[in-house]
Amino acid sequence: MQQFQKRMHNTLITIAGLALLAFSAFAFASPEGKPSFSPKVPHPTNGTTECVEPEDDMKKNHMNYILHQRDETVHEGIRTKKYSLKECINCHVPKDSTARFGDDQHFCSSCHNFAGVSIDCFQCHMDRPMADKPTGDRPTGAKPLGKNPHGAQISKPVSTEIASTPTGAASTKGSKQ
Amino acid sequence: MSCNDVNVSRRSFVGQTATAAAALTIVPGVFLHTVAEAKPVDQAVTSAVRWGMLIDTAKCASGCTACVSACNTENGIASHGRPRTDQQWIRKVTLRDKQTKHEISLPMLCQHCESPPCVDVCPTGASFKREDGIVLVDRHICIGCRYCMIACPYKARSFAHETVDLTVDYQPRGKGTVESCTMCVHRVDEGGTPACVEACSEAEHGAMIFGDIKNPDSEISKQLVEHGGKQIRADLGLNTGVRYRGI
Numbered sequence: 001m002q003q004f005q006k007r008m009h010n011t012l013i014t015i016a017g018l019a020l021l022a023f024s025a026f027a028f029a030s031p032e033g034k035p036s037f038s039p040k041v042p043h044p045t046n047g048t049t050e051c052v053e054p055e056d057d058m059k060k061n062h063m064n065y066i067l068h069q070r071d072e073t074v075h076e077g078i079r080t081k082k083y084s085l086k087e088c089i090n091c092h093v094p095k096d097s098t099a100r101f102g103d104d105q106h107f108c109s110s111c112h113n114f115a116g117v118s119i120d121c122f123q124c125h126m127d128r129p130m131a132d133k134p135t136g137d138r139p140t141g142a143k144p145l146g147k148n149p150h151g152a153q154i155s156k157p158v159s160t161e162i163a164s165t166p167t168g169a170a171s172t173k174g175s176k177q
Numbered sequence: 178m179s180c181n182d183v184n185v186s187r188r189s190f191v192g193q194t195a196t197a198a199a200a201l202t203i204v205p206g207v208f209l210h211t212v213a214e215a216k217p218v219d220q221a222v223t224s225a226v227r228w229g230m231l232i233d234t235a236k237c238a239s240g241c242t243a244c245v246s247a248c249n250t251e252n253g254i255a256s257h258g259r260p261r262t263d264q265q266w267i268r269k270v271t272l273r274d275k276q277t278k279h280e281i282s283l284p285m286l287c288q289h290c291e292s293p294p295c296v297d298v299c300p301t302g303a304s305f306k307r308e309d310g311i312v313l314v315d316r317h318i319c320i321g322c323r324y325c326m327i328a329c330p331y332k333a334r335s336f337a338h339e340t341v342d343l344t345v346d347y348q349p350r351g352k353g354t355v356e357s358c359t360m361c362v363h364r365v366d367e368g369g370t371p372a373c374v375e376a377c378s379e380a381e382h383g384a385m386i387f388g389d390i391k392n393p394d395s396e397i398s399k400q401l402v403e404h405g406g407k408q409i410r411a412d413l414g415l416n417t418g419v420r421y422r423g424i
Contacts (some may be wrong), residue, residue: 074315075309076221086346124316124351126343175314 042107045094052082062088062172066121085121090129101127215368219227225419227291227310228360229390230374231397231406232283234423236384237377239282242269244385247376248286251361253344264335264350266358267373272424281423284373284385287312287333288409289418295325295334304355310418311360319354330410333357360387370377390418 051058053065069083081087092107099105101122104113108127112119216222248254248267257261267286273279293312295304303318304325314325314334326334334357341350347363350356361371374387388397400406406420 070317072221074313074317075307076303077216077309077362078221079218079363079366081218089346123351124341124343124350124354126346130344130346 039111040104041110042105044091046091048091089126093128095129095152097128099128119164152163179389198423205397206339212273216366219355222307222309222366224308224310225391226389227391228365229289229310229397229420230360230371231386231400231421232421233384233386234281234283234421236382236421237282237284238380238382238384239280241282241380241382243376243382244284244373245269247372248358251345251349251372252359253350255342255344262336262338264337264356266333266335266356278301283421283424285331285409286373286419287329287335287360288331289358289360290417291418293415294328294330294413298328300324307362309365311362311365312357313359313362314355314357316349316351316354316356321353321355323355329357330413330415338389 047086053061058065065083066085066088069078069080070085072078073084089107093099097105101109104110106127108119108122239333245267252266254264267284270283270285272281272283274304277298289306289310289312291306291310293304293306296306296312298304300322301318302318303315303320304312305315306312321336323336326332326336334355336355337350337352340352343350348359361369361373370387374385377383377385386400388395390398390401392398393402401420404422406422408415408417408420408423409424
């Protein structure tokens with residue numbers, strides 16, 4: 001009798017386990033049938049379908065590619081685009097995107113948030129494509145400098161007068177201490 | 178007669194060969210020069226070139242800050258309204274002789290020394306000199322100790338005290354690291370000229386010349402040969418890449 005009870009108990013546990021498994025499979029399945037418990041990574045919107053390396057490889061090794069390229073670019077001036085972080089962003093983040101690094105909609109953070117891996121790339125690098133290369137207010141003479149405190153607010157292109165500016169100090173000191 | 182003909186043709190053959198040989202010897206030289214000016218993107222910089230600048234203080238207009246604003250625009254340097262701590266890669270300096278009251282104006286920037294004190298003192302190796310003589314900070318490695326700022330005799334480096342609002346993607350900058358003039362390395366690697374030099378020329382002052390000081394045919398080398406170029410604090414023996422005329 002005791003043995004029968006034990007066997008029944010085991011059977012019940014097995015049935016409950018199977019039921020739970022079946023339920024979970026339904027619960028996490030998206031309408032397309034793919035499991036939705038992986039992060040939703042936005043794909044490039046510029047028509048590009050292939051990354052610089054196969055997707056699986058990129059998932060595993062993108063950090064190594066970027067790190068390698070980083071040192072080559074900074075120290076040796078090698079500026080190939082293939083593994084450049086700038087190109088990742090240019091391709092994967094739409095130009096008009098409002099998503100910033102940290103948002104789930106941002107290409108990098110969509111996965112990094114999910115995996116709980118924090119990165120500091122975007123403390124210095126841009127997390128979005130650059131709007132336009134600043135053509136700059138390239139002056140034909142000296143121009144007012146707006147917010148820049150380092151120069152003079154002058155209008156004449158060339159003047160023989162010494163403008164009373166921070167740079168006009170009678171020493172070799174610049175405007176900065 | 179036929180003998181003469183042969184001789185003529187032989188002479189012309191020898192002459193032609195000599196011309197061809199001369200052309201062949203010149204062409205590689207020209208070709209190498211071109212490569213040095215704009216290196217292929219996938220090749221590392223070499224010590225075959227050394228980038229430098231020659232600044233003519235006689236042409237540098239007092240009060241003009243075209244180079245400063247061009248630098249700020251190019252590298253996305255913006256003021257936080259606190260001049261004492263704002264970043265500054267290039268600044269205008271006025272020198273006055275106390276005896277004669279003669280004043281000269283000049284832009285002061287990283288002098289890109291051959292033996293940079295900032296590189297000597299850096300505890301992490303973040304401060305480094307590229308093969309082509311450009312002195313840079315690798316901000317991936319910089320810990321923001323500011324030792325290099327103290328070591329620099331030209332006060333050329335700045336510390337990013339505040340979060341940077343980036344406007345350009347080719348010049349990543351961030352809070353907590355030291356930065357200075359990169360000689361617009363992103364432009365130079367593509368065969369371009371630094372923004373300040375371009376702006377100075379566009380402002381029709383032409384006080385700044387940029388080029389390869391190792392190439393005797395470059396404009397800067399010719400000017401240096403003809404007029405010379407002084408180093409600021411030459412006594413330190415740093416062999417600066419930025420030279421001045423008229424100081």
